[in-house]
Amino acid sequence: MVKVRLWGSLRHGADGQTEVEVEARTFKELLDRLAEAYPGLEPQIRRGVSLSLDGVIYREAWFTEIGPESEVVLMPYMTGG
Amino acid sequence: MSLDEYTRREFKQVGTRVRRPDGVDKVTGRAMYGADATAPGMLVGRILRSPHAHARVKGIDTSAAEALKGVKAIITGADLPAQEDEFIRDVQDNCMARDKALYDGHAVAAVAATDAATAKAALKLIKVDYEVLPHVTDVDAAIQPGAPVVQSGRTLENVPAGMSENVTSHSEFGHGDPAEGFARADMILERSYRTAATHQGYIEPHACLASYASDGKADLWCCTQGQFNVRTLCAAIMEMEASQLRVTASEIGGGFGGKTTVFIEPVALALSRKAGRPVKIVMTRDEVFRATGPTVHTSTDVKIGMTKDGRITAAEATLRYSGGAFPCGTVDMGAQAAFAAYDLDHVRTYGWNVMTNRPKEAAYRAPGAPQSIYAVEATLDELCQHFGLDPLDVRLKNAAKKGTKSSYGPTFPDIGLTATLEAAKAHPHYSAPLKDGQGRGISCGFWFNFGGNTCVSLNVNTDGTVGITEGNPDIGGSRASISLMAAEELGIPYDRIRTIVADTSSLGYNDVTDGSRVTFAVGLATIKAARDAIGKMCGRAARIWGIDPEAVEWKDGATVPAGPNAGKFPPMTLAEIAAVSAETGGPIAGHHEVNADGAGVSFGVHIVDVEVDRDTGATKVLRYTVFQDAGKAVHPSYVEGQMQGGAVQGIGWALNEEYIYGKDGRLQNPGFLDYRVPVASDLPPIDAVILEIPNPGHPYGVRGVGETGIVPPLAAITNAVCRSAGVRLHELPMSPPRVLKALAG
Numbered sequence: 001m002v003k004v005r006l007w008g009s010l011r012h013g014a015d016g017q018t019e020v021e022v023e024a025r026t027f028k029e030l031l032d033r034l035a036e037a038y039p040g041l042e043p044q045i046r047r048g049v050s051l052s053l054d055g056v057i058y059r060e061a062w063f064t065e066i067g068p069e070s071e072v073v074l075m076p077y078m079t080g081g
Numbered sequence: 082m083s084l085d086e087y088t089r090r091e092f093k094q095v096g097t098r099v100r101r102p103d104g105v106d107k108v109t110g111r112a113m114y115g116a117d118a119t120a121p122g123m124l125v126g127r128i129l130r131s132p133h134a135h136a137r138v139k140g141i142d143t144s145a146a147e148a149l150k151g152v153k154a155i156i157t158g159a160d161l162p163a164q165e166d167e168f169i170r171d172v173q174d175n176c177m178a179r180d181k182a183l184y185d186g187h188a189v190a191a192v193a194a195t196d197a198a199t200a201k202a203a204l205k206l207i208k209v210d211y212e213v214l215p216h217v218t219d220v221d222a223a224i225q226p227g228a229p230v231v232q233s234g235r236t237l238e239n240v241p242a243g244m245s246e247n248v249t250s251h252s253e254f255g256h257g258d259p260a261e262g263f264a265r266a267d268m269i270l271e272r273s274y275r276t277a278a279t280h281q282g283y284i285e286p287h288a289c290l291a292s293y294a295s296d297g298k299a300d301l302w303c304c305t306q307g308q309f310n311v312r313t314l315c316a317a318i319m320e321m322e323a324s325q326l327r328v329t330a331s332e333i334g335g336g337f338g339g340k341t342t343v344f345i346e347p348v349a350l351a352l353s354r355k356a357g358r359p360v361k362i363v364m365t366r367d368e369v370f371r372a373t374g375p376t377v378h379t380s381t382d383v384k385i386g387m388t389k390d391g392r393i394t395a396a397e398a399t400l401r402y403s404g405g406a407f408p409c410g411t412v413d414m415g416a417q418a419a420f421a422a423y424d425l426d427h428v429r430t431y432g433w434n435v436m437t438n439r440p441k442e443a444a445y446r447a448p449g450a451p452q453s454i455y456a457v458e459a460t461l462d463e464l465c466q467h468f469g470l471d472p473l474d475v476r477l478k479n480a481a482k483k484g485t486k487s488s489y490g491p492t493f494p495d496i497g498l499t500a501t502l503e504a505a506k507a508h509p510h511y512s513a514p515l516k517d518g519q520g521r522g523i524s525c526g527f528w529f530n531f532g533g534n535t536c537v538s539l540n541v542n543t544d545g546t547v548g549i550t551e552g553n554p555d556i557g558g559s560r561a562s563i564s565l566m567a568a569e570e571l572g573i574p575y576d577r578i579r580t581i582v583a584d585t586s587s588l589g590y591n592d593v594t595d596g597s598r599v600t601f602a603v604g605l606a607t608i609k610a611a612r613d614a615i616g617k618m619c620g621r622a623a624r625i626w627g628i629d630p631e632a633v634e635w636k637d638g639a640t641v642p643a644g645p646n647a648g649k650f651p652p653m654t655l656a657e658i659a660a661v662s663a664e665t666g667g668p669i670a671g672h673h674e675v676n677a678d679g680a681g682v683s684f685g686v687h688i689v690d691v692e693v694d695r696d697t698g699a700t701k702v703l704r705y706t707v708f709q710d711a712g713k714a715v716h717p718s719y720v721e722g723q724m725q726g727g728a729v730q731g732i733g734w735a736l737n738e739e740y741i742y743g744k745d746g747r748l749q750n751p752g753f754l755d756y757r758v759p760v761a762s763d764l765p766p767i768d769a770v771i772l773e774i775p776n777p778g779h780p781y782g783v784r785g786v787g788e789t790g791i792v793p794p795l796a797a798i799t800n801a802v803c804r805s806a807g808v809r810l811h812e813l814p815m816s817p818p819r820v821l822k823a824l825a826g
Contacts, residue, residue: 005490008253008429009239043238052491056778057529058678073490076252076413080531080596081338081444081788 005073013040028062048077112332115288115304124193126362127200131182134216134438134746146206151199154356175441183406185747186371193352216438216746220403223247231436247436249408255429262395262427266386274456275812277739278378285334291349292359306340307593318347329584330554338444370751374443377402381456391475395427404442415449417489422525424485447528447788458524458796497710497774498684505686510706520805526685526792530785531596532677536589537606541669545656549580552591558719570611572638597785602677614671679778685709687793693806698817706768712776712784721769727790735798
């Protein structure tokens with residue numbers, strides 16, 4: 001199981017939680033499992049999210065591997081200028 | 082991407098100040114900008130824009146304009162398809178209004194004619210039947226229940242019920258329990274701030290030439306920060322396949338984020354398709370201001386608790402951003418960035434996006450961060466004044482470092498904030514004496530930096546030179562930096578490499594030149610493309626020598642046997658291998674494609690001295706020093722230029738630049754006479770101090786540098802003005818009338 005930290009305003013889509021656990025080994029699996037377990041998160045996942053894995057921010061990268069001890073933080077999709 | 086890309090090395094070429102490859106073209110006028118494109122039979126395109134801030138378009142009669150001799154095509158929103166995808170629909174509707182004009186300057190029709198005078202005359206003959214609607218151009222007014230609704234049905238699921246329909250999204254970040262932290266503070270300071278919308282202020286107006294052929298293929302030349310993104314957007318709007326639309330980016334006269342989308346390109350394509358001839362559109366400066374994207378305008382509340390020895394016990398901010406007449410996610414970036422510089426146990430930020438009858442926001446350097454960090458850094462400074470603490474010491478005491486849980490969630494890996502603060506404190510500027518009436522301000526800044534989709538080809542020519550094809554318009558010196566990194570890796574002189582920016586049919590997809598990504602991501606791909614080519618050259622040498630490829634290595638621009646057991650062979654240089662490439666297997670090239678991550682966040686610290694003229698309210702910037710962690714500075718002159726440019730744009734934002742709307746909702750100052758950007762005579766020399774703390778996510782330790790520099794000036798100057806004038810302003814810009822008002826109490 002991987003612990004995933006959500007940003008605060010996602011708690012309405014995750015039964016009031018800002019930290020959830022899902023079974024996932026990759027970025028893609030994590031997004032799929034989150035959307036399945038918490039359908040309220042699906043609209044935001046569809047619009048786009050970034051993922052911080054042990055402090056490194058990934059904007060896509062489905063196959064990025066996630067270890068059971070990894071720090072995983074879901075973030076809005078990053079944009080720049 | 083991992084954090085083990087970086088290997089410490091002694092650089093031979095990276096880090097030198099080589100001649101810029103675009104210099105001669107730009108100083109002699111040979112460089113081709115967007116407006117320089119021409120084609121046989123080309124028509125002139127012009128756009129009719131709404132004079133109303135908010136109006137229903139009940140009908141458009143183009144018959145008289147169509148009858149004018151020389152008019153070849155007219156389009157309105159009805160000529161563009163209905164779009165299912167919300168993002169594409171917003172981009173399209175911003176290029177050409179459909180049923181409502183949403184801001185002063187919103188396009189409602191366009192003409193292609195044989196010459197500019199005819200096109201202009203035709204615009205006057207188009208009759209638009211408007212039903213003028215109530216408008217709202219201020220974020221604090223637009224968030225109120227009962228405010229005129231800009232667009233209905235755009236509110237996301239994360240917005241609580243009962244709010245104005247102009248509120249489109251809400252976000253919240255942070256950790257801990259702020260109430261608990263505030264209870265431990267010796268003082269809690271709450272302040273509210275406002276920042277005006279500012280324009281990126283690029284000197285080159287948007288320009289494009291579209292040529293749509295009768296067989297459905299099209300070519301588009303334009304000034305843009307991303308030709309591949311232009312292709313994606315235009316192909317969707319024109320219902321074309323990507324392969325049938327080739328987009329070529331011109332040289333670019335500034336972008337700063339404002340050229341990361343399209344405004345006129347789909348219009349030119351639609352006119353060209355209808356007319357059957359090439360169509361060129363060049364915006365006027367008035368159009369650039371009224372109809373392209375400035376940054377958000379904002380209203381922010383900040384609350385910070387501090388102990389008397391300068392430790393922050395809790396922090397909160399509520400951000401209200403408006404990105405104009407369409408939903409906009411910039412507030413999320415601002416809310417994440419607001420307290421990123423600090424190691425806080427209790428922190429919370431709340432973001433609200435609010436629609437107003439203003440042009441659709443476009444990115445502007447570190448979008449969202451300057452505004453929120455301004456509010457935080459100004460509040461922090463006021464607390465330092467209250468307790469009589471040194472503002473740099475307080476920032477050092479609270480600085481985020483490796484292992485800090487950031488205010489936006491992740492735990493920081495190695496970061497350079499403390500080193501940057503220490504460099505600022507040790508610099509002579511910080512201890513230099515000030516005269517009476519002068520004030521010194523400081524501020525931290527932060528930006529995320531990104532990588533992204535990148536594709537590079539590197540071709541070894543038979544004469545021993547190298548051509549590199551990359552897909553990102555060169556805004557800040559990327560061709561020089563890319564050539565330098567390839568030269569370093571290949572071990573050949575910089576002058577033997579030429580890097581060009583390819584069109585969309587010549588290379589795989591590349592993300593836009595934004596997010597401070599190009600030197601990082603394209604550089605990474607270039608280094609790996611060079612390594613790919615080196616591997617092939619080692620293979621060729623191995624076959625020539627009759628030994629295993631593993632027994633050959635690359636050293637100082639040549640293949641050599643790897644150790645005494647590999648045999649004795651004289652080195653073969655890149656030129657010698659290239660010269661016989663036809664005989665040894667054909668052309669030699671290296672490629673690399675990646676969606677790069679691991680860009681690494683960046684911090685900066687600015688120190689500024691100012692003097693406020695108490696009679697006129699004008700602020701003179703006397704001295705300015707920028708400190709920034711650049712990772713490895715590939716070409717230090719360009720890095721300094723980025724840091725100086727960010728500071729200058731921030732100075733303009735702090736002191737003068739603002740979109741001013743009248744009661745009628747129309748923009749009052751759409752020109753550089755009334756929208757005042759800093760000019761050379763306003764500015765002292767800006768000293769740039771580069772800190773080189775390697776980014777572990779890049780082979781050479783490179784970080785992005787393009788955006789962080791615009792973040793600190795807003796608060797640094799606010800804090801300096803306060804210490805000079807003795808009054809603290811909470812709204813930008815601190816224009817002379819606003820300063821005089823504050824001085825008058």
